[in-house]
Amino acid sequence: MNKLAKKEKFDVATGEMRNWQGRKEWFFNRDDTDHYEAYYEGPYKRQEVWQKKTLEGLIKSDPRVNTLLEFGCGTTRFTRWWHEIGIEATGGDISPFMLAQGVQLFDGDLVLADSHHMPFKDHSFDALAFVTTFEYYKNPVQVIREAVRVGKYGIIFGMMNRNTPKLIRRRVQQAFGKNNYYVTANFYTPASLKALIAEALPDRDYTIQWNATGLPKWFPKQQWKVPYGDFFGFHVKLNDVE
Known part of the structure; x- marks a missing residue:
């Protein structure tokens, strides 16, 4: 039995991962994971x-990025899309329920693993991607360091933004048990994620670009470089590699 298996126990009958991050997570609950694709x-x-x-x-x-590992790929909703825009993508997730759907929808490679301990050699991919999954990591600094170990040229994040009026709705839903997806989520802003990157990569040379979206349908712009909106994209481009 490997180290990961010893540390983490999965109860197949209840769909509950015990000891991973010391808490229950919605992505080990089939009542939540079975509706993920329908929600999108x-x-x-x-x-x-x-x-x-x-x-x-x-x-x-970044024209150097031709291959990508998306961690927290879930049902492969975005993993499939990376291929559509010309990037060869592989998916990784720790939820067997999400990946069970993913293997039915995606023809590429998938791995069941923990993002804190990615089972890949250094620079196995050109980049790492986290799309609305990074918010759930209790040790985000460790995950960032793993990401730049495995992803040679950097990281692309798709994040649920803390700077949104919908934050109140999210927390009210959470308080009344109406939305399990946000119970353990830690919402970031472009500024707070930038600070976290600086903490995780103090000795690396990198450039950051970001853009926000998730604005109301009636709003005259749907993308802008202002840190407000339900979602923001955040790209860490590593400059100190050939």
């Missing part, structure tokens, strides 16, 4: 379109 196909469809436009504009600014 329904009320979240318009937001998804703009999220993808935002992430594509950032990742395409």
Whole structure:
């Protein structure tokens, strides 16, 4: 039995991961994971379109990125899309319920693993991606360091923004047990994520670009470089590698 298996115990009957991060997570609950794809196909469809436009504009600014590992890939919603824009993507996730759907929807490679201990050699991919999953890591500094070990040229983040009026709705839903997705989430802003990157990578040379979206449908702009909106894309481009 490897170290990861010893540390983490999964109860197949209840769908509960015990001891991983010391808390229950929605992505080990089939009542939540079984509806994930339907959520994107329904009320979240318009937001998804703009999220993808935002992430594509950032990742395409670095022509060195041809391969990518998306951790927290879930049902492979975005993993499939990376291929659509010409990037060869692999997915990783720690939820067997999410990956069980992913293998039915995605023809590429998938791995069941913990983002804090990625089972890949140094520089196995050109970049790492986290799309609305980084918010759930209790040790984000360790995850960032793992990401730049495995991803040679940097990291692309798609983040649920703390700077949004919907934060109040999220927390009210959470308080009344109406939305399990946000119970353990730690929401970031571009500024707080930038500070975290600086803490994790004090000796690296990198450039940061970001863009926000998730604005109301009636708003005259749907992307802007102002740190407000439901979602922001954040690209850390490493400059100290050949």
